[in-house]
Amino acid sequence: MQIFTRYEEIEPYITKDSSIIRELMHPSVHxxxxxxxxEATVPAGGKTLLHKxxxxxxxxHITEGSGIMILGSEEFEVKKRRYCLHFTRYSAQNSxxxxxxxxxxxxxxxxxFS
Incomplete structure (x- = not known):
């Protein structure tokens, strides 16, 4: 089991919605x-695919930038260092x-993971 990672050694990948993902720790790898x-980078004007x-x-935890988060029928602004969002299994799983x-x-x- 790998107990630490080096950021510069983690290869990012680009998703279908053009977000850039870097898996810092993941069960299938570590x-x-x-x-x-x-870590997810969403380019200015970009959006992730609607998913659950x-x-x-x-x-x-938003570490840079700002934008809008949509959860089910709710929409709210998110900003750098201002919000940590916890999607519980009872809402996020179904929203x-x-x-x-x-x-x-x-x-x-x-x-x-459940």
Whole structure:
């Protein structure tokens, strides 16, 4: 099991919606079993695909930029260092969500697996 990572050694990948993802810790790579930590960059004017999760909860921490978060029928502004968002298994699992970036946005996302 790998217990640490080096940022510069983690290869980012680009998703279908043009977000840039860097898996900082992930069960399939690092051996941890119930959580992952990823960095997501959403370009200015970009948005993630509307999606939902069946087996995970997510916690977001916006480290750069600003934008709009949509969770189900709710829409709210997110800004650098101002919000940590916890999508509980009872709402996020059944609610579709997406992120819109007003400016280049960098998010840290922790996923907790059921």
């Amino acid at each position: 051996g941890n079993s119930n959580q992952s930590l990823a 999760h069946h087996l995970t909860e997510e916690i977001y 579709k969500h997406r992120k819109y970036a007003a400016e280049n946005s960098l998010l840290l996302c922790a996923e907790l």
